[in-house]
Amino acid sequence: MAAWRHEWFPNVAPAVNMQLPGMMDSMMSMDMGKLDSLNGDAFDLEFIRQMIAHHEGGVIMARDASAKATRAEIKLLASSIITSQEAEIKQMLEWQQSWKTN
Secondary structure, X not given: OHHHHHHHOOOOOOOOOOOOOOHHHHHHOOOHHHXXXXXXHHXXXXXXXXXHHHHHHHHHHHHHHHHHOOOHHXXXXXXXXXXXXXXXXXXXXXXXXXXXXX
């Protein structure tokens, strides 16, 4: 993506937009301090809890990109992100249920 940005917009200053759909959702769920304080099963469950929300934000962002992008590369990337992160969310939810019952 960095190469695309440089090729397509060589003279544009770097930007981070926390207002993009999904961006705040995906970052607000991350609590590295909490993860640092946990070990074992508690860490595993907290990690996937945070990653589920993070991935959900990524899916929101990718859907927005898919709807608004004009470049085929971005649309393809967005589609790939949606597919892979939805599959990972499903897997993590299954783990979460399984690990809670053990």
